[in-house]
Amino acid sequence: MAVTIIYSTSQKYPLYQMGNPQLRIFRPPFFLTLVRPGKEQPPDVVQFRIPMVMTKFDVRNYVEKIYNVPVGAVRTRIQYGTNKKRNHLNQKVKRPDYKVAYVQLAQQQTFEFPDIFPKKDVKSAEGSVEEMQEKFMEDEEQRQKPDPRRGGVTEWFGL
Amino acid sequence: MAATSAGRVLTLCRQFQNAFRISTTLSAQQSTVTLTKGRSYPHRLPSTLLSSSWSCNLDLAVQCRPLHTTISRRGLEEFFDIPENWGEATVKSGAPWTAKQLRTKSNEDLHKLWYVLLKEKNMLLTIEQESKRQGQQMPSPERLKKIDRSIRRLDTVVKERENALRLLQTGQERARPGDWRKDVFGRIYWYRFREHALPWYMNRRYKRKRFYTPAFVAPHLRLRLEKYLRAKTRKQKKESENQAVLKEKFPQMQAKSQ
Numbered sequence: 001m002a003v004t005i006i007y008s009t010s011q012k013y014p015l016y017q018m019g020n021p022q023l024r025i026f027r028p029p030f031f032l033t034l035v036r037p038g039k040e041q042p043p044d045v046v047q048f049r050i051p052m053v054m055t056k057f058d059v060r061n062y063v064e065k066i067y068n069v070p071v072g073a074v075r076t077r078i079q080y081g082t083n084k085k086r087n088h089l090n091q092k093v094k095r096p097d098y099k100v101a102y103v104q105l106a107q108q109q110t111f112e113f114p115d116i117f118p119k120k121d122v123k124s125a126e127g128s129v130e131e132m133q134e135k136f137m138e139d140e141e142q143r144q145k146p147d148p149r150r151g152g153v154t155e156w157f158g159l
Numbered sequence: 160m161a162a163t164s165a166g167r168v169l170t171l172c173r174q175f176q177n178a179f180r181i182s183t184t185l186s187a188q189q190s191t192v193t194l195t196k197g198r199s200y201p202h203r204l205p206s207t208l209l210s211s212s213w214s215c216n217l218d219l220a221v222q223c224r225p226l227h228t229t230i231s232r233r234g235l236e237e238f239f240d241i242p243e244n245w246g247e248a249t250v251k252s253g254a255p256w257t258a259k260q261l262r263t264k265s266n267e268d269l270h271k272l273w274y275v276l277l278k279e280k281n282m283l284l285t286i287e288q289e290s291k292r293q294g295q296q297m298p299s300p301e302r303l304k305k306i307d308r309s310i311r312r313l314d315t316v317v318k319e320r321e322n323a324l325r326l327l328q329t330g331q332e333r334a335r336p337g338d339w340r341k342d343v344f345g346r347i348y349w350y351r352f353r354e355h356a357l358p359w360y361m362n363r364r365y366k367r368k369r370f371y372t373p374a375f376v377a378p379h380l381r382l383r384l385e386k387y388l389r390a391k392t393r394k395q396k397k398e399s400e401n402q403a404v405l406k407e408k409f410p411q412m413q414a415k416s417q
Contacts, residue, residue, distance in 0.1 A: 014354060015354040015355070015356060017356065026270070027270065027273045027314075027317070028277070031277065031280050031281055031284055032238075032281050032284075033281065033284040033285050033287075033288050034235070034238040034239075034281075034285040034288075035285075035288050035289075035292075036289060036292055046235060049288070066274060066277070066278065067234055067235065067237060067238075067278075068234060069234045069235055111235055114239065114245075115245075116239060116240075116245050116246075116286060116289050116290075116293075117245065117246055117289075117290070117293055117295045118245055118246045119246065120246040120247070122248075
């Protein structure tokens with residue numbers, strides 16, 4: 001089974017008629033994106049952006065089998081991407097549509113979206129360009145600060 | 160962590176291929192040697208953990224396949240990078256898989272690698288989306304390209320193998336059956352068959368699609384042919400004129416220059 005994007009399930013998958021064997025997809029070409037929910041969601045809900053051709057059953061099987069996470073309920077919706085924005089040539093630019101899946105975890109598990117970009121205190125290497133630049137910026141900031149002896153009063157007031 | 164770090168190692172870094180001889184049947188002793196030989200980050204390949212699983216096989220038959228690493232049980236954490244890399248500006252990653260390397264792997268290994276790459280790509284897409292959300296730069300975005308290329312090459316290799324197998328077993332060149340057919344404009348193209356639930360004579364939409372050229376299209380075909388012949392003649396004339404000019408300039412010229 002190739003990686004080609006599946007535009008319609010009816011075309012690339014074999015036709016299903018009653019009595020046919022269960023369709024199995026080896027090497028699924030679908031990629032899920034875990035997103036931070038825009039609106040407040042219950043603690044056991046995980047929000048994904050999924051390809052348009054995936055269904056609730058697909059998402060359930062995918063998460064259960066590949067990530068070994070017990071799934072309770074799955075709800076999906078399609079988010080329409082705006083076609084209103086215009087570029088510098090006044091042409092309409094379409095933002096792509098995408099499908100969102102809300103996956104409720106089973107067995108009373110909870111999930112909280114972590115903070116992936118924590119502030120880390122980065123100390124530059126000794127004698128490097130970054131260290132000199134940082135020192136220069138610190139000195140500049142110090143010079144720009146007003147005279148502390150004036151007690152917060154601006155220079156506009158004479159004396 | 161051993162399994163997931165093994166997964167990550169398997170994903171991108173071909174330098175670590177020597178450490179993971181899953182496909183070849185090695186004795187357990189040899190495998191411990193190769194594991195420690197492989198140059199790796201100390202926290203990525205805890206050889207103690209892996210060697211314990213290898214050492215238990217020492218008592219078993221030497222020719223048996225080494226144990227496969229356990230499946231990761233991290234669950235939804237696999238959508239994110241390891242916590243040490245959160246907040247970093249760059250994350251080190253190795254070169255993508257080449258088709259040549261992938262052709263040496265067995266089918267089971269390729270199947271497993273597909274899922275490893277899939278999970279890695281999911282992780283990268285998650286990080287990318289979150290970085291857009293937070294207004295931060297994604298650390299090392301070139302990893303996405305590498306993963307894409309690896310996945311495409313893996314697919315190519317699998318398709319090659321499927322093609323070869325089908326050719327040997329059935330003699331069919333194509334996986335999807337098709338036929339040469341004429342469309343309404345008189346052009347002949349390769350029509351690929353679709354699966355239908357009804358026979359063609361009961362399929363109304365299929366009957367509306369005409370696989371023949373109606374009679375009134377003949378003038379258009381004539382004009383198209385004339386255009387094609389005119390273009391061909393023009394090209395040939397231009398070529399011969401060019402040759403004549405060159406011959407005048409360089410009388411000793413023999414070979415036809417491009």
